[in-house]
Amino acid sequence: MPSVLGEGMRVIRQMVLCCVVLSGCSMGEPPLDSWQLATGAPLTSLASPESLTVVLIIDPADCLSCFSVISSWLQWQRENPTRFRLVLSRAPDPWEDHTMKMLRINVDDSLSSGKRLSPDRLPVELILSRNEIVYVDSLVHGRVTSRLLDDLRTGMTVTEFVQLGRQETEDPVAAGHHSMEERP
Numbered sequence: 001m002p003s004v005l006g007e008g009m010r011v012i013r014q015m016v017l018c019c020v021v022l023s024g025c026s027m028g029e030p031p032l033d034s035w036q037l038a039t040g041a042p043l044t045s046l047a048s049p050e051s052l053t054v055v056l057i058i059d060p061a062d063c064l065s066c067f068s069v070i071s072s073w074l075q076w077q078r079e080n081p082t083r084f085r086l087v088l089s090r091a092p093d094p095w096e097d098h099t100m101k102m103l104r105i106n107v108d109d110s111l112s113s114g115k116r117l118s119p120d121r122l123p124v125e126l127i128l129s130r131n132e133i134v135y136v137d138s139l140v141h142g143r144v145t146s147r148l149l150d151d152l153r154t155g156m157t158v159t160e161f162v163q164l165g166r167q168e169t170e171d172p173v174a175a176g177h178h179s180m181e182e183r184p
Helices: 004-025 069-077 094-100 147-153 158-167 174-178
Strands: 053-058 083-087 122-128 133-138
Touching: 053 069, 069 083, 069 147, 094 133, 122 147, 122 158, 133 147, 147 158
Parallel strands: 053 083
Antiparallel strands: 053 122, 122 133
């Protein structure tokens, strides 16, 4: 017949083991600077050496949606082909890949298979400068525009947008990386 004390210790050991296992699984997301592309290159390698580069990370299914920011970004890309990179959050399935090719949606790369973003964090806009991330924003899923895209379509340059963003805050760390919070 097991003692009450022995049973209580067994329960405590199981609870401690669960906490250790769970804390090891939730170590948080690695910094964006360390994200890898499917090609093995770092995400920051997409930066153009001579100018700021806008990167849109999006789920392949959203590339085919009517209620997505992709069509507006593709229009901006036509006017600024060297300043925009399209990165998929995962490898597309065969149907998505075929459909994107038919629609002439040119993808620069996808995130490595080890990196998964939850759909509620997508799409993500980045601005890269010489292998450094200077702006990050996670858009509200289903929105067809963003603060960055709106400003660029009204004639603001990417450089002006980044400079304006740095002037909006006095915190030098926040000036380099805007939050991933969704905007209203």
